[in-house]
Amino acid sequence: MAEKKLMKGNEALAEGAVRAGCRFFAGYPITPQNEIPEYMSWRLPQAGGVFVQAESEVSAINMVYGAAATGVRCMTSSSSPGISLKQEGISYCAGADLPVFIGNVMRGGPGLGNIAGAQGDYWQATRGGGHGDYRTFVMAPDSVSEMGNFPHKCFEVAFKYRIPSMVLADGIIGQMMEPVEFINPEIDPKTLTEPAWALGVNKGREKRIVKSYDLREGYLEVMVNERVKRYKQMEANETMYEEKMMDDAEIAIVAYGTSARVSVAAMKLARENGLKVGLFRPITLWPFPKARLVELSKRIKKFLVVEMSLGQMVEDVQLSLNGRAEVHLHAKPGAAVMTADEVYRTMEAIVKKGAKEYAAAK
C-alpha cells in the first residue's frame, strides 16, 4: 500500500497532476485555490516542468492553449470568477481539440460573491461554459484523496478524446486537510508518445495547424459532428458514480462534493430514524450518469437533490429521470453549507407529508 500523506485538497490536486505527467502550469492568484499555483511554482521546476504566473486568467488559459498544442500535459487552475475569464480560451481548446486540464475550486457567486466554498458553477462547468457547441469532461471530488487522484483520469480522458477536462471542486474540498494516498502509477512524460497532431520541431514532415475555425461552408459542421461522436463514446465509456446504502433505499439523495459529505451524515441520521435513505453521488458531472439513474428509478420513486447552489444539478436529474420519479431539491445558495439535520428534515417532509405538500410548503 502506498504511503498516506496529510495534505490540503488544493495541494493534493497539484501533486496529483504532477504525478499524472503534468509539466506545464500557468495560473493567476485567486482564493480559494491559491495553494495550487503556489505548490506548482516549486514542484514543477523540481520535476523538470514549467510554471508561469500569468498577468491574468485570460493570459493563463491562452498560455495553456499554446503549451497544449505542443502535446505536453498542461493545466491551469482558478476559482469561479477566474474560470469565467478563462471561458473563451476553454472554448478555443475545445474547438481546436486540445487536451488541457483545469482545476476549478468553486466559491460563492455571482459577481465577486464570496470566497467561501460553493457549487454555483455546475451549469458553467457542465454546459461547456464558453461560446459554441462543445463539452468538457468534469469530475467532482468529495475528498482530498479524490483531489489527488482525479487529475490522472482527467489527463487520460483529455488525451484519449482530445477534450478539455476539469476537476470541479468546491472551496471546502480545496481547503480541507485529509490523508491522501496517490493510487495511480506515477507517469514520466518522457515515456508518453508524442501525439500525431502536436506542434514542434519537425524534420521534413508536413506542417501542422492547430485551429478552431473553418470558414468554408459546411466544414465547421463536419468538425463539430466529428466531435459529437467522441462525446457519445464518452457518455458510453467514461461515466462514473458512487452509491451508498442504495440496496434497500426507498429515497435517494443525489449530491456531489461537499454536499455529498453532508448527505452521508444526513443519510445516517435518517436511517437511525427509520427512513430507508441511500446516496447516489455522480463523480463525472459530464458525462452525467443518466443511465444508472433511470435504472434506479425502476424501484426508487423519490429522489432528493442536495446542492450548494440555487438548484443546478437538479435539472440534470430531472432530465435523466424524465418524469419516472419525483425529484425534490434541497438548495443552499450563497456560499452556505446545509447541515445534515436540515437535509434530514427535508427528507422527512418528503416521505411523511408527501411530495405535493412539501412542494407547497417550500
Next chain:
Amino acid sequence: MQLQNKRPESLLDIKMHYCPGCGHGTIHRVVAEAMDELGIRSRTIGVAPVGCAVFADTYFNCDMIQGPHGRGPAEATGIKRAKPDAIVFSYQGDGDLASIGMAEIVHAAIRSENITVIFVNNAIYGMTGGQMAPTTLLGQKATTCVEGRSAKQSGYPIKMCEMLATIDGATYLERTTVHTVPGVIKTKTAIRKAFQNQIDGKGFSMVEILSMCPTNWGTRLDNPSEATKFVAESMLPVFPLGVYKDQQRTN
C-alpha cells in the same frame, strides 16, 4: 537563364486572400525569407491572429496555431516554454496587439519572453470593416468615427515601440515600413534580427511594421500610391521609424 528570385520555402504556393495594395502579403514574404535565410523553418511555430491575417496559419510553411484575439503573446509564451528548441513568432495587427491584447504584449515584454513578435500597424481594423483602431490617427476617418478620430472622444494613437521601450524586459524594438522598397528591405533585416535574437536567447523582440489598408482607408484600389502616400505623409510623422530598443543581453 538563371533564377534570380524564387518563392521562399517558408511560404506556401497558395493564392492569398489579401486585398490589392494590402501590406500583409509583402510582410508574409519577408518573414518567410528571413526564416529561410536563418534555416529555422523546420523548427518554427507561428501564432496567427484574429483579423485579416487569420489565414497566416495556411500561408506559412511551418507549424502554426490560431488562437483568440489579442492573446498571441500568451500562446507564444506557452509554446516557447513548453518547447524551448522551437522558434516561436506571433503575427498580430494593431487591434489585436494594441487594443484587446495590450496586457498580453506588455507582460510578454516584462517577462522578456524569448519570442519574436511581428506587429502590423495599419491604423485600422481590417477584417471587421474599417473601425477605429488604437493606432488610428487623429482626424483619420473610420466606420466608428465617421468625422475622423477626435482626441476628446477617443484619445490618441498609441505608439507601441515607444511604450514598450520603457520596459526593462524588452530586448529589441524597431519600427519599419513596407510602403517603399527600401522600407521592405529594412523590414526584412529587422525581422531577421528579431529571429536571431530568439535563436541567441536574448529575449523579447518586436518589429512594428507600418502597412497599407487601401480598402478600409478608402484610398483608391487601382492607384496604390494613394495608400503609400498616406503612410508617408500621415503615419510617419506620428510613428517615426527607427530602433527604439536594442539591448545587449544573454538570457
